[in-house]
Amino acid sequence: MSKIGLLISGGIDSRVLKHMKPDYPRIHFTNDADVYEDDSAIFIDISSYESKAEGMMAEAQRLKDEQGFTNFCYGYHRKYPELDSVWGWTPEEDKPAEQPFREWYKHDIIRYASENDIDLRDCISCLSVHATVSSGDACGECYQCRQIEVAKQRLDSDEFDYSNVI
16 A cells, blocks of 8 residues: 655645645655644654755655655646746756646646635745745745746736735
C-alpha cells in the first residue's frame, strides 16, 4: 500500500494541494524564518542543514525509511519563461514525485482556488520577506512576487475575477 506525503510550505500551491489532497499526511519542513502553522502537519526542522534543499532531501529519505512513505506530492508547476532571469527562479524539475500542477502555471492555480473558494490571502508569497499575499509587504522583485503579478495580469486579460481569493 502506498503512503504519499504532502509537502507543504505555507504558499499558494500548498494551500490548493491541501484542498485537492485532503487525506494525504502533511509534512512541513521548517527553518528559522518559518512562521507557518498547521496543527495536523508533521513538522521537521531542517535548520541544521547547509541548504534547505539538502535538508528536505535528507529528511524525505528519512521519512521513507522510518515512517513508510513511498512517495511525496508537492506543488511544482510550470515556470513563466519571461521571468527566467528573476532572482529566485529555479530550473525545471524532473523529480520522481506526484506533481498535480506539473502542466499548470500560477494563474491556473489561482483560477482553481477562485473557482473552489480557497482563500489565498494569508499564504506566504515572497522569498525575501516572510509576507503574505494580501499584506502589501512583499518585496515585489523576487520570482514568487513577480510570478503572482504575471498570473494576475493573465487572469485580468481573461477578465477572470479572482478577488475572492487574493
